[in-house]
Every structure is written in C-alpha cells, then in structure tokens.
Amino acid sequence: MSIETLKLCGLVILLAPLAGAILAGGLGPRVFRSRSHWPVLLGVGSAFVAAIVLFREVYTAPVGETLAKIPLYEWIAASTNARFNVELLIDPLTAIMLVTVTGISLLVVIYSRDYMRDHGQPERGYERFFAYLGLFVFAMCTLVLGGNFLLLYLGWEAVGLCSYLLIGFYYDKPSAAAAAKKAFLVNRVGDFGFGLGILLIYISFGTLEYAAVFDMVQERLLASGEPLTDGRLSAIALCLLAGACGKSAQLPLHVWLPDAMEGPSPVSALIHAATMVTAGIFMIARCGAIFAASPLAMTVIAVIGATTALFAATIALVQTDMKRVLAYSTISQLGYMFLGIGVYAADSAVFHLFTHAFFKALLFLGAGSVMHAMGGVIDMRQFGGLRKVIPWTFMTFVIGSLALSGVPGFAGFFSKDEIIHHALSAHWLLGGIGLLTALLTAFYTFCMVFMAFSGPERIPEGVHAHESGGWMIFSLLVLSVGAIGAGYLGVGGKVFHHFLEPVFAETFAAHMPTHGAVHAVAHQSFWQAYGLMVISGSLAFIGIIGAYVMYVRQPWIPGLVRASARGTYDTLWNKYFVDEAYQAGIVEPAKKTGELCVGLDNYFIDGLIWTVTAIPRGLGYLARTLQGGAMQGYGLSMVAGVTVIVLLVFWCQ
C-alpha cells in the first residue's frame, strides 16, 4: 500500500463532498439554482471513485500490511500529554465502510435529483438539501476514516447534526421540527455515555489513538503501569455501548428513528437505514479489542440486539405507514447486527451491515418512489394495487423485500443466516429469537408489499399517479443488483470474510468462546452446515405465504385478529408506550425541576439576599429617624451622649 495514494484518496473522500456541500449551500441560491445537485453529485462521485481506489489498494496489499495510519495535522494540543491529531486510519474495515457509504450516497444523490422536484420544478430548499447531503457524506467519512476516538466523536456528532438538519428539512411542519429535535436529543443521551467512555479511555491509557489504546488493552496494561482490571474494561465498553445504542437505535434509545421518517425519503434511505445508523456497529467493530475482551459487554450487546430485533419486528407488524414499517424493520435488522457482534461474529455483522445497506436503501427509495407517485401519501390504507401504476418501482421493491425477508438467493439471506448460525452456537435462545424474528420479518415485509401493490387499484383522490423519473429508476435498478448480488461475496470462498480477517483476528475471533467454529463450518456434515439454511429459508417462505393468505386470499383475517386481540394490538400500535413512558418519567419531571429552579431563584435565593441586605437598610432607616433635622432630637441625643460619656468616665475611675 502506498501511503501517498491512501492519503490522497482519504483527502478526496473527505474534502470533495465537503467542497460540494459548501458550493451548493453557498452558491446554490444565486448561481446553481435548479442545478444545485451537480456540485454535490460531482463531490460524492469523486469520493466514490477515491473510495474504490483506496479499496483496491487495501485489497491488493500483502497479508499483514493492510493497516495504515496517516497523520494530517495536530488538532487540539493543550498540555504536555493532552495532544490530539487529525489522523486517518485505513484498514479493510474502513475500506468496506467507505465504499458502502460513498456508493449508497452517490445513488441517493442521483435519486434525489428527481425526487426533490415537483413536476420538474425544484422544491423549496433544493440547494439546502444537497448541501446537507454533501455535509453528511463528509461527516460519515470522517467518522469512518478517523484515526482516534476524538475524530470518531467528531464524525459521530456531525452525522447527528446532518441527521437533525435533514429530519427537520420540512421545518414548517411541527412534527418534523419535533422529530429532528428528538433525534438529536436522544442521541445526545447516548453520547453522554459515549463521551464518558472516551474520557475513561483517556484516563486509563493516556491517549485516544486507536492503535495505542488497543495495544494497551491487548497487553492489559494501564498508562500508569498498573494492570487493566475487568471492571474498568467493562465500564469503558458499556459507556461506549450507550453511544452505539443511541446512534444505532437500539433499546432503550430506539425511539428517535421511527420519528426520523419525517425527513425526505432519500434521507431515510441514506442516513436512517444504510449508513449513519450503522455507525454504532462500526464503532463496536472498530473497538473490537475493547469489547471482545469484556464478556459482560458482549453479553449485553447480544441481549440488546436480540431483544431489539424481536421488539421492533413485532411493532412493524401493525404499522400502516410504509416508511414506519421500514423504520422498525431497520431497528430490527440493526438488532441482528448487534446480536452478531455480541456472539463474536463481527465479520458476519459487518457483512449484514453491507448487504442491509443495499436492500434497505432500495426499500426506502422504493417507498419514496411510491410516496412521490401518491403525492406525498404514505399511509398504506390510502392506496393499493399499484403494481401496474408504477411497475419499475414495484419490481425493485419486491426484490428488496425478498432480500429483507431472507429468501434464499437474495443478499439478506446469506448474511442473516450467518448471524443466526453464530447466535445458535452461542445460546439456543438467542438463535431462537433470531429465527422467530426472521419469520416475522418476512411476514410484515410482504404484508406491506401486498397491501401496497396487489389487489384492485386504489389511488388517493386528486393524485395524478405516475412512475418516477429516470434518475430515480436508475438508482433503484443499481440497488436491486446489489440487493441480489451483494450476498454472494460472502458465500463459498468467503471473499468478504477473508478480507476482513486481519481486522478481527486478534479481537473477536481470538476471544470467541467457541473458537474455531467459523472454520469448522467447512468440516460439518451436510445437515449441520445447511440444515439451518433450510430452516431459515423455509421460515421466509412461511412468512410470505402467511402474508399472502392474510392480505390477498382472505383479507378478512387481519380485521378479525385485530378485534380478537385488542390489547396486544393497541400495545403494538402504540409502540409499547415507550414514548409516553419517557415523557412522563423523564421529560416532565425534568421540566418540573426547571420550574422549581426558577422559583428558587426568584423567591428563595433572591429573598435570602434581600434579607441580608435588609439589615444595613434597616440600620439606615433607624439612623434616618434620628437625623430628621429636628433640633430637639439632636439636642436630646447630644445630652444622652454626654451623659453616657460622663457615666463611663466615672465608672472607669
């Protein structure tokens, strides 16, 4: 690997989208106008090309030389030992993430060129939208490329900012403004833990640079020379995990992601499905040295992942808003990735991250295309039978759905199956939840497909339904290819896993309790190796058939189910009342405390201070009455004074 090439690629990946964003944002309103997508498109395009070149460099590097550290400049230097650089770290994990991020971003930018237009005319804020997208690509690439925890944190917060800005893109809608704020704040709660984790790392190891920290963790040594205790390591891991739960919308910090669907659909596809929300998984994978060494943290990750996967899938069953179904499905799939990492199969988790990026971006863009055709309506109760109306969208959406459901041959199947396989070998319950969730996933996905596309044609009144423009279809088609093909990178020769091996060899792979299980796959009997595939494949079909029966053959069943299990249905419809619980349990008490603080300020503290100042004031009043200007008073007091002095003199003698 040539460091110079890598440095150049890294800089292009970071700066080209940023430059595009600045151009679009700064000159957009005056110069570019309806062509504001071009600077961002070119910026992200260059970044994608650079990412490919970078990937090739890493891919062709000899074994053992796949890691490069590139310092750029000294950023914060406050004392002898508190010095932090802006530096890049490039390894196979980075390379894969960069290609995924820039690739999907490029497609989303292309898609948005048509999506953000109304009858060929750019929407209000067109240039702002593209500027935010460019900024996001810059932020996400900083997160991925950064060579220390501080840059990770920078990227982490910056993607959060972009998410905030884009969720609130339609800011005159109160729900969008509220959702944007909610997303930022829930993430801040996670970042509270994340930040503490970073500070703990600094206290423990005296540095924030990845390589140095991970080396010391491997050697179980603190900067002070004392041994690193399990407790401290777990504390660090759990603090970092809080951040990951926030960004990747895992329990109990998942509440922001469904609301984030207030943003434009391309944003949902890019930020809230394919890239930003996977930052938590990326971070855990990156910090494998820390997490893998803490069995406690790993158990927590696995449990959170499995619980979230099932939890979100059950909610997805009853939602009728297409984008919300997809949002819960994203939470559920992110749960799978957590589960994968939690059972030490980080490569499988990253693999799922990779495939998921394609098919979930495809689904969201498909949903966006539906929404575009339906004039902004996305509630599936309002329309149906669209397969003829928007055939391209229909076709690609079905491909995405098949991939999400885990139908054999499609991308999702391979990666999800691997995770379930590892989960089963860790604990039967984890694997069982994985299988159950797979069944539910196939079911709710195809419920959605059948509700939207099958049956008689129903279109909201006054809407001129039409197939989307060429830029959008292009993106959908490219992503469809990914949704089918991406999975094959992981089968057979295991190209994908082999490439990632150096990253996880000394972390997750080394700490795996059932060490060697991955390699043993090749030596298993047919049923051991393929039995699970058959089971999970059939579950996908059962789910699809169930959805077909319920929504196409016997459409009266859903109503009956709803009526007979009212309580369960309401609970799911209201997302287990988590939002309400937070509102009543945290937000309201905090506000009440705020009122109390203001009250204290105005009455107690000020009262106290005025009381203190009242003493001299009182004395002053007293003195004033004595000096009213009446001669009698002065005479009287003079006499009294003289008497006192005389008496004193006598008494002293």
Next chain:
Amino acid sequence: MDVFIAEQSWLLTAIIFSPLAGVMLLWLPPYGDARGVRRSAMLYSLVTLGLTIYALYAFQQSAPQVSAGSPGFQLEQRASWLSLPGDDFKPAIDISYHVGIDGISIWLLVLTAMLMPLCIWGSFSAIRNREREYYSLLLLLQVGMLGVFCSMDLLLFYVFFEFTLIPLYFLIGIWGGPDRRRAANKFFIFTLSGSVLTLAGILYLAYYAYTDLGYITLNIQKLTELGQTGFISPGVQWWLFLAFAAGFAIKVPLFPVHTWLPLAHTEAPTAGSVILAGVLLKLGTYGFCRLSLPIFPAASRELAPVIATLAIIGIIYAALAAWVQRDVKKLVAYSSVSHLGFCMLGLFSMKVAGVNGAVIYMINHGLSTGALFLVIGFMYERYHTRSIDDIGGLAKKMPWMAFFLVFFTLSSIGLPGLNGFVGEFLVLLGTAISAGTSDMRPAGPLGFGYVIPAALGIILGAVYMLWMCQHVLFGPLKEPPNTPDTSTGLTTDLNKREISILVPLALACVCIGVYPKPLLNSFQVAIEQHILPLGTVYATDIEPSRGRYEIPIHREPARTQHVKHARIINNLPDVDSSAKIVVDTQRPTDAPYSFPMSQDTVITSAFDLVKTPGADHIE
C-alpha cells in the same frame, strides 16, 4: 525602581486608553449629528482593534524568546504610581502602573477589541436616543475591560475591575428594557458588595506580603512567587481566597449568587448583553485564573471541591431553569450561568489541560453567546418581543437569521468542529485526569466523579437550546400583529450590516473549532509559567517511603529548560537537606528529573527552579 523598558512598551497603554481618547473626541466640537457620532465611535473602536492586532503580532514575534526562560510577560510598561521610598519610620511602598500581557491576556484583549466594534455597529439601528452618551459609555467600558486584562499590579487590576461597573450601570439603567432600573441596581449592588470584600482581601494581602518582604507591593508576579513558595500560610490563604472569591464568584456568576445575571441580561440593551456575556463575566473567571490559582495554591486545592460542586450545581440548575424560560434572552442568560460553570470546573481541575480548556472556553463563550445575543437583538428590533409564545416559524421568513441562530446554537452546545467543543472537551478531560499524575504534575483536587454530572449538563444544554430553536424558527409562522417592524429602515430578514456583524464571529468559531492550536499553545505557555508554575510541589504529594522525589519538568524540544537550583525548606533542622540536581540538557526522553532526598525532608515548594540558559550542572 527599575523601569522595564522594552520596545513598544507604549503599546498596551495606547490600547487601554485609545477608547478613552475616542470618548474625548466624541465630545469635541463640532458636534456631528447622530450618524456622525455612530460612525466616529465605530472608527475609534476599530483603531483599538487595529492596535490590539498589532500587539498580537508583536507578542507572537517575541514569543520564542519568552519560552526560552524570561518571565513571560511582554510589552511591559511600568511607571511609579503610589510609590514611596522607605525609611526607618515608614515602609517603602511599591504600587505602580504596571501593564503587560502573557499568552492568556493577549487573546482576551483580542476578544474584547473584536467584540466592541461589532457591538457598536450592531447598535446603529437599535439605539435612537442620547447616542453620544451611549457610545461614550461603551468605549469607557472597554477601557475598563482592556485594563483588567493588562494589569500586572493588583491595585490597578482592582481599579479597572471596579471601573467597569459604572458604564454598564448607566448602559442598563438608561437604554435598557422596561425593568431597567431594578436590573441596574441589582447588578450594581450584587457585584459591588462582592468586590468590596475583594478589596479587603487585597489590603490584607499587601500587609501580609509586607511582613515577609519588608515593603508594600501589589505586584502580581511578586505575590504569585510568595504564594507559590509557601510564604503565605494555608490558613491565611484560605481567608484570602474566600475574600477574592467573593468578588469573582459574583461576577462569574457562580451558583447561588447568579440571580443578578438573568435580570441584567434581559433588561440590558443588546450591546450591553453582548459585552456582559462576552467579556465582563470573564473578568470573574480571569480573576480566579490570574490571582486565586497562582497566589493561593494551597487554598485553591483545598476549596476546589467546594467550588467545583457549586459549579456543577450551577451547570445543571441553570440549564433546567433555562429550559422553562419563555423569554429567549433570559434563556440564553441562564445558559451563560450554566456555561460559566464549566469554565470554573476547568480552572479548578488545576491541570494544564483543564485550565487551558477553561481559558479557551472563556473565548468561545464570548464568541458564541455574544453572537446569540446579537441575533436575538436583531430579532427583537423587528418584533419588539422575545417571548417564545408570540413568535415562531421565523426560518421561512428570515433564512439568514435562522442560519446564524442555528449556527451559534450548535457552537454553543459544543458540536465538534466548532469552537465550543474544544473548550468543553478539554474542561472535562482536565477534570477527569485531575486526580492522576499522568501528566507529570501533582495530582489535582477533582476527579472523574465530577465529570459525570457535568456531562449531564451537556445533554441539558442541547435540550434547551434546540427547544428554543424549534419554537422560534420552525413550525408554522407566528408573528405579533404589525410586525416585522421595518419603520427604522430594517429589512424583513437580516440586512447586510447585520450579516457582516455576524460573519466574523462565525468565522472565528469555525477557525477555533478546526485549528485551535495557536490559542492553545499560547495559553499553555502562560499557564505553565504563571498559573500552575512548573515544579510546584506540594508537601502532600511526597511519598517519603520512596526516598526520592521526582520533580516533574516539562520538556519539549523547542524549549529545553535548565534548572538552576531548588529551594528546599527543611522544617527538621537536624536533617541534612542538601539536595543536588543534575540536569542533562541533552536527555532525549521525557522522563522527569529526579534527585535523592532524605526521608524526612519536606519540600514545600520548588517554585525556584529557575530556568536559565547555560546552567546545566549546579549544586
């Protein structure tokens, strides 16, 4: 009395009093019209800014020489003020007009000089009566603030410190909101009553120093030396610290003496709020930093947990209080209380990183909160209300204002890449490492336990600021009737003048966020030399069982240091305390120097590790 004359020694005096000259010019006939007054005031403040930038240049030019071992103050000028030669009957008095700057004060000067023209420019349309008086008072206020940051004599410091009260009192009392009289009185009484105690402290300190030195001096460097070498006994330090803190804490303002601030901010005219938040509050933290920490090190350590606890209570308390405000300006005022809590926390971590963070936090808070007050002021000029209940959804109508409000909000809540984050991170880092010695310095008084509640304040910071943005900028448009008021020639959105005021502030925020190194380096040198001097060894840090004590000495290739001698105060007369320090200037490692010492030897201080070039082996 040797008068230190350096090149350009006139510069600081010129900077401090240039606004005063401006005031005089303003009152010279021929009296121009209001327009002329405004423009001249702006011009005079720009002259001060120009001089300050020249001072920054001169400072940077001579910085390399400073790090080689001189006392570290530059552009010094000293003239006798209250000086008397002593004889048998009365002590000599050495109180002088003594100004000079180090790496901390130069940037605070720049901040002050930068904010003032922007404030004056921002007042062009807002102030419509008694303009000559108004701009004169603003310029006078600047004299006081610049003077504080340059003072190297405690009495001079105090005079300037108190002088700032008078112009601001009138600014609030005459050009303020409906409740301005009460606000001005409250502000004046609060701050004055605190600083009276400070004056008592100063007098006692002068007397105490006299008992040791034999003459009366209020030279800050001399007092620092006394404090660092342990001549001020811990008990005395304790009381003096409290006396100083009384004045500074009210200024900061530290919980629970912060209640004057929200009122003063709400009622003050925009420029008054900007200066109040941007610079005047920093006088308090600057006082703690410049005086309390170096002169009363033992008391600072002892009382740091108390101060830090109050700071943390303030962070959370003010954040919660900000959340329920309906008046945008009051919300930002409470946010100042919360933010200054972070600043105090950083200072009392007593670590270079933490103090460095606190100092850059001062600058950052001046920029972002100052800018927020400006934006809110611009909004108020158009809508004549600041109540969240009356306005909403302004982003659609005022995209520029929305951009700047969001931008400075993000800077204020510490988004990485912008300025706020650098300070916030370093403050928390300094607090976290305070208890340890990983930076080769004695352990500080705080620790990780303080970080957790403080970090909670960061969440709350985002809560109330974004809540405010959401209500003011987003959602459906809501305006009071007959607004926006464009009768004074304003446009619906910000006009070019207003944008030009905010752009430099925004640029400064980005620059500090992306490349804070020039500031941090400059602060670091100053902190290591003047605030937490090197080689400060506390008796409590000595581990007699080891039989040797290591004096941590910071080494960096660019500024190799040489040790001349160590003063070791032995309180056990029969133990030989002769210590030998051998210094190899060519040593490649960063390892601290060490020297053997007898088990019972107690080092009270090693401040006298004087750095002189060329001395590398001294007994």
